[in-house]
Amino acid sequence: MQTETLKINGMSSDACGENVKRALESLDGVASASVSVSCNKAVVQFDEQRLARPQLVAAIKQAGYGVVGVRAIDLSGSGGGSCCGGGCG
Numbered sequence: 001m002q003t004e005t006l007k008i009n010g011m012s013s014d015a016c017g018e019n020v021k022r023a024l025e026s027l028d029g030v031a032s033a034s035v036s037v038s039c040n041k042a043v044v045q046f047d048e049q050r051l052a053r054p055q056l057v058a059a060i061k062q063a064g065y066g067v068v069g070v071r072a073i074d075l076s077g078s079g080g081g082s083c084c085g086g087g088c089g
Contacts, residue, residue, distance in 0.1 A: 001045050002045070002048040003044065003045045004043070005041055005042070006041065006042045006044065006068075007040055007068040008035075008040050008042055008067055008068065009040060009065065010064065010066050011035075011037045011065060013037065016065070017035040017037040018035075019065075020033075020035045020060055020063055021034075021035045022063075023062065024056060026059070027051060027055060029046050029047040029050030029051035030051065030056075031045045033045075040068075044056055
């Protein structure tokens, strides 16, 4: 499993966050998606054998939002963490 943290722009409400979450979870290979509107972030855990970052970005853009940046994290054997890592920034 791989985890990507994507900074998203254009989300202004919880409904926007739900739209992004649904778009990501509709992709075959996404194990989980967590979206924080207040942090403007999505954290997506997915099977890197079936998906790659460009497909995640495309799903978000197709839902009508922008992706500012990304950070890859390998969580093999890890319990993960919060979407905001303890705060927005």
